[in-house]
Amino acid sequence: MFEAACDILAAAVIVYDKNDCLVFASRQVLRYFPIPADTLKAGTRLRDVLGAIFDSGVRYGIPPEQRHKAVNREEWISNRISAHWREQYDAVERLGRDRWIHFRKRRLPNGYNVTTLVDVSEQKKQEEQWRSDLERIALTEEILETLPSPVIIKDRSLAYIAANRAFCAIYDVNADGVLGRTVWDLADAENAERIERSDRAVLETGEPFSVPEHVIRADGSDLYVLTRKYRIGAPGHHALVTVMEDVSALVAGDKAVSDDEDAFLRVPGGFVEAQNCFDPVHDAERRLLLDQMNPEELRALSGKRVLIATPNPRIEEILVGEFKARGADCCAVRSVGEHDAFLALAARQGFTLDAVVIDANMPDHEAIIDNGRGIATRVIAPDGIGPDFMRGLVEQHELLSENQSPLGDIVTPVSLTDDWYIATDISTMLPGAVGDIEVLVAEDNQINQFVFSQILEGMGISHRIAENGEEAVMLWRKHQPRLVLMDISMPVMNGIDAAMEIRAAEKLTGTHTPIVAVTAQALNVDMQNCMDAGMDDYITKPVSPDMIEVIYRRYAIPQPEKSVA
Structure with missing residues (x-):
C-alpha cells in the first residue's frame, strides 16, 4: 500500500534506520537517480547509495558557483551524509540542465530518517518563465517611460490604463492623475467626443488611425503631434495604443532640425485642434484673433509667406503658431522700423511676401498700410490680449453678476481638486438621477482595487476607483453613480465620514445613492457605525x-413596481 501511495503521489520515498541502513525505497526513486535497482535493497548502507548516485553522474547539492569545478567523491558523500543527519532538511536541488527535485528529510525521535523526492521541474520552469516575463515587462515599461513621444494605452471602456512620462508631462501630472480616467476628464467636450469616436472605430474595426493634432500643454505651450492609434490584444481583450509623435520642431521650422526647407513638415489642411489640456484663456485669445480673419484666407495659407507686425508677444506666439500649423511660412516683427528693414532684406534676397497681418495697437501702424507695396494687408484689433486679458474677463463677469446674474444666490462649495461646474436651482434636480457610471468603489488597497476592477469589468459594469474617502466624495459629486462600495478603513478620510458627507449633500438635492460598506470583518460595532452613517448594507472581504x-x-438595478390587486 505504501508503494501504491507513492505512485499515486508521484513522489519517491526513502527510509533509513538509525544506523543509516536502507529500510524502504519506493520504485519512484529510480526515476530520479539512474542507479542499479539492487542498490535500493533493504540493508544497503547510506554511503553506498550515495556512492552509486555519484558514480551515475548525478551531482546535487552543489552551489551554482562551484558546478564548473571538479568534485571530490568522498567530500561530496560526506556533505550529503551531513545534510542527512539534520533534524530537518528542505531544499530544491538541480539535477542536470533542466530538472529540479524537491528534497524533504525528517529525522524521527527513534533515529529513523524519512526522505521524500518530488519532481518540481515544471513549476521551476514556470517560475523561470514568470521571472523572465517580469524582467521583459520591466524593460518594456522602462523603454516606454523614457520615449520622448507621448504613449498611452486604453482598455475596452476607453479608460487610461498606461501612460508614459511624456504624456503625463502634457498635463503636468504624474501617472496616477491620468490612470483610470477617460478623455472626458481631460479634454473639452468637443474634442473628447472626436477623440472617443476615433478610439471606438479602431477598437471595433482594428483599422489603424492617424491624424495631425495641435495640443496645448499645461504650461500653455503648443505641441504639434502626429497621433497614431492601433488595436492590440486577443478578441475580447482588445486594448487601444495611441502614439503621439512630436513634430513641433518641424512645424515651427526650427533651423536646427535641417537646413533643407523642403524637409520641414507640410500638413495639408493643417493640424486638428486637440487641446487635451484645455486652456480657456488661450482658447479665448486664439478665437478672438482668428475670428477677425476671413475663413477663406485661413484655408488658403498653405505655402504662403506671411509677416505679422505686432509689439505684443502673446499675439505673435498665437498667430505665428496658428499660421505655421496651416502650412504658412510665417514670422513676426515688432515695430514699423523692423517691418521696413525686413522688407528691404527680403527684396535683396529675391523673396516676396503674400500678406501682412497688422496689430492695430502697434504705434504708427498706418505707415505699413500706406507703404504696402502691393502686399495684401489685414488689420486686427487685439482687444487687450496679453497679461491683463484674464483680469478683463473677470471684471466683465463681476459686472454681469452684479446686474443680471443668472445664478442667483446659490453657491456650491467644492474642493480645490474637484472639477468646475455650474449649479442651477437645486430644487429642480430629479431625485435618484442616474450618473455616467454605475458603480463607484472606494478602496485604498491596490490588490483589492484590482479585484474589484476585474469583477466589475467581467460583469460589464462601468466603474471608477477612489483611493480614499475624500476622492470618493469628489467622484460621487461628479459622476452620480448608481451604487457606492465603500471601504470603511481608508486614509485621508475614512468610509464612515465619506458616507456622512454624501448623505449631508443629498439632503439638499433629494437624491439617495445606495452605499454598501466593505469591511475586513463583520463586527457588530462596525456594522452599527455604518448604519448610523447612513449606509444601506455591508459586505465582508474577500469579495467574490x-x-x-x-x-x-x-x-x-431598478426593481419593477408591484401591482396592487
Missing part, C-alpha cells in the same frame, strides 16, 4: 463575483 452581483442587483 457572486457577492458583488447580488449587491448590484439589489441596489443598482
